[in-house]
Amino acid sequence: MSNDKNAASAPKDIENRARTTSECSYTSxxxxxxxxxxxxxxxxxxxxxxxxxxxxxMVTSGLTSASPPKFVSLEEIxxxxxxxxxxxxxxxxxxxxxxxxxxxxxxxxxxxxxxKDTMHKAFWDVLRSQLAEEPPNYTQALNLLEEIKExxxxxxxxxxxxxxxxxxxxxxxxxxxxxxxxxxxxxKNYAQYVISVMAKLCAPVRxxxxxxxxxxxxxxxxxxxxxxxxxxxxxxMANFTLQMARPDIIARSVDLERKKFADYLAIQTDGxxxxxxxxxxxxxxxxxxxxxxEYEKFIRTVVKRAFCQACAELLDxxxxxxxxxxxxxxxxxxxxxxxxxxxxxxxxxxxxVTLSNAGADLQSITPFKxxxxxxxxxxxxxxxxxxxxxDTLPNVAEQVIIEVKEAQRKYxxxxxxxxxxxxxxxxxxxxxxPDHKVKTIVKQxxxxxxxxxxxSSTADPQKVPxxxxxxxxxxxxxxxxxxxxxxxxxxxxxxxxFDIVADALPKPA
Numbered sequence: 001m002s003n004d005k006n007a008a009s010a011p012k013d014i015e016n017r018a019r020t021t022s023e024c025s026y027t028s029x030x031x032x033x034x035x036x037x038x039x040x041x042x043x044x045x046x047x048x049x050x051x052x053x054x055x056x057x058m059v060t061s062g063l064t065s066a067s068p069p070k071f072v073s074l075e076e077i078x079x080x081x082x083x084x085x086x087x088x089x090x091x092x093x094x095x096x097x098x099x100x101x102x103x104x105x106x107x108x109x110x111x112x113x114x115x116k117d118t119m120h121k122a123f124w125d126v127l128r129s130q131l132a133e134e135p136p137n138y139t140q141a142l143n144l145l146e147e148i149k150e151x152x153x154x155x156x157x158x159x160x161x162x163x164x165x166x167x168x169x170x171x172x173x174x175x176x177x178x179x180x181x182x183x184x185x186x187x188k189n190y191a192q193y194v195i196s197v198m199a200k201l202c203a204p205v206r207x208x209x210x211x212x213x214x215x216x217x218x219x220x221x222x223x224x225x226x227x228x229x230x231x232x233x234x235x236x237m238a239n240f241t242l243q244m245a246r247p248d249i250i251a252r253s254v255d256l257e258r259k260k261f262a263d264y265l266a267i268q269t270d271g272x273x274x275x276x277x278x279x280x281x282x283x284x285x286x287x288x289x290x291x292x293x294e295y296e297k298f299i300r301t302v303v304k305r306a307f308c309q310a311c312a313e314l315l316d317x318x319x320x321x322x323x324x325x326x327x328x329x330x331x332x333x334x335x336x337x338x339x340x341x342x343x344x345x346x347x348x349x350x351x352x353v354t355l356s357n358a359g360a361d362l363q364s365i366t367p368f369k370x371x372x373x374x375x376x377x378x379x380x381x382x383x384x385x386x387x388x389x390x391d392t393l394p395n396v397a398e399q400v401i402i403e404v405k406e407a408q409r410k411y412x413x414x415x416x417x418x419x420x421x422x423x424x425x426x427x428x429x430x431x432x433x434p435d436h437k438v439k440t441i442v443k444q445x446x447x448x449x450x451x452x453x454x455x456s457s458t459a460d461p462q463k464v465p466x467x468x469x470x471x472x473x474x475x476x477x478x479x480x481x482x483x484x485x486x487x488x489x490x491x492x493x494x495x496x497x498f499d500i501v502a503d504a505l506p507k508p509a
Contacts, residue, residue, distance in 0.1 A: 091329045093246065094253045095484050100239050103231070128220045131187065138180040141187055144223060145171060148194055151230040155201055155237045167197060191222045198229060203236050257492045261326075275324040275493075276500050278313075282306040283501060289508045303494070303501045308454045311486045312447055315341050326493040330485050337482055339384050343377075344474050345446055346389055349431050349439040350376050350396060352467050357424045358404045361413045368407040373470050375399050390432035397428040442467065446475070453479045454486055 093099050106112035127144065130137035149171040156164055170193055179185040192214075199210045209229050216222045265271040283306045289298045310324075315338050317323065323331050351373055355363050362368050379396050383389050401421055408415050416424070431439055445465035452462055462479075464472050490497075 088329050090249060090253050090256055091488075093242070094250050095330070095333070095488055097484070099242075101235060101242065103235060124220055124224055127223070131219070135183055136185075136187075138185060138187070142173070142176060142180065144227075145176060145190060146173060148223075148226060148230065151227070151234065152194070152197060152201075155230070155233045163197070163200070188219045188222070191219060191226065194226055195222075198226070198233065202229070202233050206232060206236070253488075254491050258495075261492070271325055272496060272500065273325070274322045275326050275496065278324040279306055279310050279497060279500055280504055282309040283504065285504045286506075288506055295508050299498060299502050299505065302505065303497050306501065307490060307497055308451060311454060311489075312451050314338075315447070315450065315482065316443075326489060326496065327485075330489070333481070333485060337478055340474075340478055341446065343380050343383055344471055344478065345439060345443050346383070346431065347373065347376050347380055348442050348468050348471055349436070350400065350428055351470060352438055352442070353427050353431065354400050354404070354424070357420070357427055358400075359408075359413065359416065361411070362404065362407055365407065365411060368403070368411075369470055371407075372400065372403045375403060386432065386434065393429050393432050397425040400428060401425065449475065450479055450482060453483055
């Protein structure tokens with residue numbers, strides 16, 4: 001069992017909370033989700049401020065009339081769809097701190113893969129046959145050197161002026177053609193020069209590939225490796241550029257996403273239907289504004305409380321229920337976090353049941369708890385539903401008994417009795433029941449932990465729930481990713497949440 005006093009420092013995802021800001025909402029430096037009273041809206045990338053409500057925003061932006069349009073053209077629909085795709089990319093960069101561009105590769109057994117491999121093989125076969133002619137034919141080789149020169153330029157930074165000049169001088173097309181015509185072209189020497197330049201420019205992770213190229217004796221294989229490495233270096237440069245631009249993308253993304261979402265709403269009869277139902281479930285529409293509290297301040301307080309409670313609900317979302325429209329770009333991420341949370345709750349439950357019934361002597365042995373947790377996690381790694389869980393629990397029960405017996409032998413502890421073994425197996429099988437008491441408690445503790453993270457007004461370490469210390473790393477990773485989504489969402493869509501709640505509550509006299 002874990003110690004109630006065990007508190008864990010929040011991971012970087014939680015400490016370095018999403019810090020996107022806007023006129024109407026904020027994420028404080030510590031990351032707490034907050035709503036302010038200012039409700040001006042900045043246009044995308046510095047447009048003039050607009051008026052306050054979401055409907056007025058669309059009107060003043062020239063996106064729609066005061067009443068939702070009854071008919072929309074195909075062109076309008078396609079423009080909105082394209083805008084949502086642009087927004088999806090920006091959104092992914094903002095909420096996914098590990099976002100990286102990757103090489104687009106066709107599926108291994110696809111026709112595209114076969115065509116690509118055939119074309120590449122044909123290119124290198126032509127180069128090899130031309131170089132083998134007497135005298136050598138350098139037509140393909142000259143084109144290749146020109147492509148490589150352009151590839152080297154593509155991975156240079158603006159300050160690399162001297163290297164750029166040197167590459168232009170060494171890989172001078174006219175000079176190389178003269179050497180080829182005179183029969184003095186040393187193709188392999190140019191390959192070694194290119195490798196030396198690449199060694200200076202590439203990231204340390206590519207050093208092994210550089211060493212392989214230096215050891216390659218076949219000139220065609222060398223140039224083939226050079227082109228492959230240049231592709232990787234260009235990808236590295238693109239990701240480096242993206243990482244440098246990331247703070248600016250984050251700073252501008254709030255306005256961009258608002259603009260694109262307004263485009264989306266402009267072609268919908270009620271584009272906030274599911275958002276409204278999701279949020280209003282967590283407020284009392286009969287609440288009156290207290291006399292001693294400013295109206296907007298009261299609304300902000302209600303919105304913040306309802307928003308946090310509603311967000312916690314997203315990690316236990318019914319399969320057939322549409323997500324709020326304001327989370328449409330995060331559906332996949334939320335589903336993934338929900339599955340991971342589901343697994344974590346069940347792993348923790350199995351571990352707690354095991355430790356509570358395997359004997360007091362094993363409860364204090366950390367290696368046993370760690371090994372048990374790892375093996376349970378492996379068995380449950382593909383579990384996504386209650387049915388999957390019930391199908392897998394018999395194997396989990398058998399593995400737990402093996403772990404218990406091995407630990408008892410290893411630490412010279414009396415072996416578990418047969419009746420106790422059968423009881424422990426049945427207790428583990430019972431975890432698949434929807435009303436399992438221990439699992440219900442674990443689930444609530446996890447939910448409370450996420451709520452504490454979202455609502456926290458400081459960056460102080462958050463206390464790991466009792467009984468979950470063995471899963472601290474997994475728990476905080478989920479919490480950190482969830483916080484990034486929620487914090488960014490509050491910054492972008494707070495104007496809509498404010499309007500929804502304000503419209504639902506009684507107006508002050």
